[in-house]
Amino acid sequence: MTSTPNSLFRHYLDSLIQRGTTRASLTEEARDVLRTWYLTAKKGGRAHSPSSPSSPSSRPEPEPVKTPPPGTAPELFPEERKPSSSITLPEGTMEEKLQYLRDLAQNWKPARDLNSLRDTMVFATGNPHTQLMLIGEAPGYYEEVQREPFVGRAGEKLNQILKAMGLSRDMVYISNIVKFRPALPNQRTNNRAPTPEEIEACLPIIMHEIQVIQPKMIIALGGTAAVGLLGEQGSVSSMRGRFHDLNGIPVRVTYHPSYLLRSDNPREKRKVWEDMLAVMERMGMPVSEKQRGYFLPRE
Known part of the structure; x- marks a missing residue:
């Protein structure tokens, strides 16, 4: 043949x-x-x-x-980024549905069967009735200790970004794709990014979180979160600067707060801030001239 x-x-x-x-x-x-x-x-x-x-x-x-336009997921399989049918959300309030997902995530078999994630589950924090949802990759050492996403130095940097936007942690909803800290041999404070297999195993939980929250905007913090959510391959630099679509919800990709901790370059800070300005404008939030001028080079 x-x-x-x-x-x-x-x-x-x-x-x-x-x-x-x-x-x-x-x-x-x-x-x-x-x-x-x-x-x-x-x-x-x-x-x-x-x-x-x-x-x-x-x-x-x-x-x-x-x-499809550049940066958007192909329309061939429109169901591929919708919640898995293996999870059926119960009737009830938003809080009750999120508690159901929290309990489900604690013993989520696809993640547990990998034997590559630690045992402490870190779910989410913030206001579920928000219009803005921020999603990272996975908890690290400090997140595991406090059982809350984005704490420690990266969390402080995120708090600063939100404050510059006129927001606070209790005004947004913050979560991660992977709910467990990825494991390493003889692990102490060192962390690693989740693998594609770990992300795929945990993806149904975060997709149902999005379904429950129904935000008007999602910010993907870092390349791992962006690739996991959108199903596209690419770096943050190639994916940021425009809006992507996730089941009708605009997604803005930007650098992870930990990246800003490693880079003290005002130009890199400006890139993140330009993404935040675009989010604010898209959501109809007020933007002052002072905010527009953050991290611009001085003449």
Whole structure:
């Protein structure tokens, strides 16, 4: 049998499934193949390989595919960033639903089965009735000790950013994708970023948090949080500076507060602040001339 691009791609996907892989990066060519299969299936037809033998009269005309705007997730699988059906939220108040998710996260089997996360669960903090939700990657040493996200020096830096926006921690909702501190051998105060497998295992919890909170804006703090939420590959520098979409909610990607602790460069601080200004303007918050001038180079 002659191998075609489609058959090779099918074989590759089958091999991933057999290895238990649930996420893979795709080139634009691979996305085009999937789009073709998807659109053909919607019509009830059968996808043909571009190289497969078929007469011109029998080959279906390719349907034009709209290319998504830069920075947005492809529209091929609109369900891929929606909450998993394995979790059914109970009826009740917002607080009751969040408590249900908190209890569920404590013994969340997909995360526990990895045996790569520590035991102390760190859920969220702040006001669930807010319009602004901030999401990081995972708790670190200080977060684990206090059982609250974004404390310690990084938390202090985040508090400063919020204060400059005219906000405070009790006016926003702060959470992490991964609810447990990623483990290391002989671990003390040292931390590490969560792996893609750890993020994938914990993703249903944070997606249901978003469903419950229903914020008007999400700020993704750091590249790990941005990639996990949006399903896109890229650095913070390539993803920041514009709004992304997560199930209809605008998402602004910016640097993690710990990055600002490592860099005392006013230009880097200005980049984060420009993201915050964009958030404030998008949400209709008042912005003073003084705020607009923060971290601008002095003439």
